[in-house]
Amino acid sequence: QVQLQQSGPGLVRPSRTLSLTCAISGDSVSSNSAAWNWIRQSPSRGLEWLGRTYYRSKWSTEYALSVQSRITIHPDTSKNQFSLQLTSVTPEDTAVYYCSRDDFTTGAALDYWGQGTLVTVSS
């Protein structure tokens, strides 16, 4: 059974960097069939896919155009986890952030999710 455990601060000051981590159990961040995603949800923007990282003989990342200039998703193979960094945050980045897995066997659908982290951007 795959489990994803999120960690990170719930409050970030405007213009600073939002950083979250997702620890994986029951699978490997280096899996050749899975990809590791970040999604956020807010009342104003709904569910928004932010990006993903995956390993297919080499590491790759894909980002949503809306955050492409500010986002980094990074795998950590030594700890079997992956992270999200979002720079220059504004109150518009206030949302519940989720990490999630997509897998080749389910056509890249998001089959396992973390518990969610409410991140508030405020001074």
Next chain:
Amino acid sequence: DIQMTQSPSSLSASVGDRVTITCRASQGISRYLNWYQQKPGKAPKLLIYAASSLQSGVPSRFSGSGSGTHFTLIISSLQPEDSATYFCQQSQGTFGGGTKVEIK
């Protein structure tokens, strides 16, 4: 970006009713369409992937169909535990705005 449009945005139905939710893509996405159920305070749960494949453990009253730009989620006989918000998603991309299903 491909836009995903769901309808209706909300509905109220009785236990045992057949419920239909529609999702339209702004351009063709073949069968790369997934459906999720979300209850308050919880992460979304995968119901249907690749337009019509039932995720393991999901009751068979849920079914999906469609391809290209038009997709449908059907709950054949609504149960009290189906009260939730349902989202469509193009694989590796955008989500629809959601359909809130309430029990009369």
